Amino acid sequence: MKLIKAFIRHRKTEEVYTALKTAGYCCMTFVECEGTGQYSDHEKEHISVKYPFADAYRVIKLEILVADEHVEPVVKIVRKKGRTGYRGDGMILVSPVDEVYKVRTDEKGILAV
Numbered sequence: 001m002k003l004i005k006a007f008i009r010h011r012k013t014e015e016v017y018t019a020l021k022t023a024g025y026c027c028m029t030f031v032e033c034e035g036t037g038q039y040s041d042h043e044k045e046h047i048s049v050k051y052p053f054a055d056a057y058r059v060i061k062l063e064i065l066v067a068d069e070h071v072e073p074v075v076k077i078v079r080k081k082g083r084t085g086y087r088g089d090g091m092i093l094v095s096p097v098d099e100v101y102k103v104r105t106d107e108k109g110i111l112a113v
Helices: 010-022 068-082
Strands: 002-009 029-035 057-066 091-096
Touching: 002 010, 002 068, 010 029, 010 057, 010 068, 057 068, 068 091
Parallel strands: none
Antiparallel strands: 002 057, 002 091, 029 057
């Protein structure tokens, strides 16, 4: 299993989500974040209000847990639908997951996903 964390532009969230959902990936988490990076477009919609002194931008962290064989399709969707062409489109991190447990049923491993 792998945990994919994708940092994407706020305005691309719905497009990325819809593409993942359409491809059969139902379960993911979105977290609103603010961070710094190398942005080449300075649209007011994603400039941080909380941290203007740091030239921070609003971003979304999408987290999705998938079986190993689903990493490439998910990454491909996020890259295609999350891209604007400007510097600062984000990044995707893929990390191994040793074990997963479902709280309600005590299922573990990929069955818990």
